Amino acid sequence: MIANPVKSFNTVGACNPLKHYMLPAIPRLPDITDMIDGEFYFVLHAPRQSGKTTCLQALTKKINSEGRYYAINCSLEFLRNTNDPSTAMKYVVDLLNSEIEASDMAEISRLAYAFDGKPSMNSTVSMVRYLLRSLCQSLDRELVVFFDEADCIPEDPLVLFLAQIRTGYLARSVSESTKFPRSMALVGMRDISDYLYMVRPEAKSTGLASPFNVKKKSLTLSNFSLEEINSLYSQHTAETGQFFEPTAVERAWYWTDGQPWLVNAIADDVVVRQFKKDYSKVITRKDIDQAAGFLILQKETHFDSLLERLKEPRVRSVIYISGNLLATERSIPEHNINK
Numbered sequence: 001m002i003a004n005p006v007k008s009f010n011t012v013g014a015c016n017p018l019k020h021y022m023l024p025a026i027p028r029l030p031d032i033t034d035m036i037d038g039e040f041y042f043v044l045h046a047p048r049q050s051g052k053t054t055c056l057q058a059l060t061k062k063i064n065s066e067g068r069y070y071a072i073n074c075s076l077e078f079l080r081n082t083n084d085p086s087t088a089m090k091y092v093v094d095l096l097n098s099e100i101e102a103s104d105m106a107e108i109s110r111l112a113y114a115f116d117g118k119p120s121m122n123s124t125v126s127m128v129r130y131l132l133r134s135l136c137q138s139l140d141r142e143l144v145v146f147f148d149e150a151d152c153i154p155e156d157p158l159v160l161f162l163a164q165i166r167t168g169y170l171a172r173s174v175s176e177s178t179k180f181p182r183s184m185a186l187v188g189m190r191d192i193s194d195y196l197y198m199v200r201p202e203a204k205s206t207g208l209a210s211p212f213n214v215k216k217k218s219l220t221l222s223n224f225s226l227e228e229i230n231s232l233y234s235q236h237t238a239e240t241g242q243f244f245e246p247t248a249v250e251r252a253w254y255w256t257d258g259q260p261w262l263v264n265a266i267a268d269d270v271v272v273r274q275f276k277k278d279y280s281k282v283i284t285r286k287d288i289d290q291a292a293g294f295l296i297l298q299k300e301t302h303f304d305s306l307l308e309r310l311k312e313p314r315v316r317s318v319i320y321i322s323g324n325l326l327a328t329e330r331s332i333p334e335h336n337i338n339k
């Protein structure tokens with residue numbers, strides 16, 4: 001028995017490969033390298049707690065270490081309640097600058113302070129475009145930008161933000177002075193273009209594309225397969241010697257449908273809460289059932305989020321709570337969703 005394994009099942013935030021058992025993040029998005037190499041601007045949308053930020057962090061690190069392009073991962077979560085478009089654009093610039101400052105890229109860091117007083121930087125209509133354009137001009141490699149939590153931006157600022165991205169994109173190959181990021185992803189729970197149609201339905205009927213009509217394609221993340229759950233749980237077995245019976249792994253898949261956070265949370269509940277890190281105990285199907293029941297009674301916020309997702313038409317594979325019953329379904333009838 002090993003007293004203190006280095007790693008654990010992560011139930012809070014993005015995974016850190018040094019601290020958490022995890023499945024390789026980048027292969028979960030097999031098309032993303034093609035999107036970046038192909039110079040596309042695209043949307044990555046997936047449910048809450050499905051591993052989006054974990055993938056972006058891994059990818060940003062990989063791109064920067066490979067030396068072909070630079071990459072920035074900028075979360076826009078801070079803009080959640082910023083309805084004023086001008087204030088929101090200033091926040092986007094601040095958030096981008098913080099990422100630039102924190103990066104290892106000396107050229108980018110120096111540039112981060114070079115914008116004050118420039119006329120285009122004083123206009124909230126152009127400041128995001130100007131920052132990205134100037135940054136690209138100064139770099140010796142092309143830039144890839146991920147905007148995580150992009151759907152946190154309220155409607156009016158979102159339109160202004162996307163318009164600047166679109167203008168920059170359309171002019172990017174005109175001349176040296178109009179350079180713009182090679183590839184960009186807007187990441188969140190919603191497909192941004194769907195979101196814009198939702199808030200401005202007339203855009204669809206008049207044939208106007210969304211401001212982000214430079215989008216080429218949407219990517220999404222799948223849940224873990226049974227084999228992947230087995231591979232994740234085996235990492236714990238390799239580190240501690242604690243064994244999951246095959247029927248326990250199958251049961252975890254049954255309850256979670258492979259939803260990444262739930263897969264971790266069920267295992268963590270057995271290992272830490274039920275068995276108090278006594279790694280000599282073999283984990284059975286019954287222990288996994290108990291963990292599932294406990295998580296339901298806890299009513300973790302993630303369940304609320306999953307329930308929210310049920311109202312969205314694209315959701316195919318979900319977990320829902322009806323009274324005290326947890327069930328997996330392939331599709332949930334509308335009358336159950338609205339209960």
Ligand SMILES: Nc1ncnc2c1ncn2[C@@H]1O[C@H](COP(=O)(O)OP(=O)(O)OP(=O)(O)O)[C@@H](O)[C@H]1O
Pocket residue numbers: 010011012013014015021022023024025047048049050051052053054055232260261262264265
């Ligand atoms: N590669 C992975 N291997 C194993 N577990 C993972 C992996 N990626 C994510 N998870 C699980 O999913 C949880 C959420 O990860 P992450 O924060 O990256 O998701 P997210 O989609 O960005 O969430 P949010 O919607 O809250 O922004 C982690 O705490 C972990 O339990």
Ligand SMILES: [Mg+2]
Pocket residue numbers: 052053054148
């Ligand atoms: Mg995230």
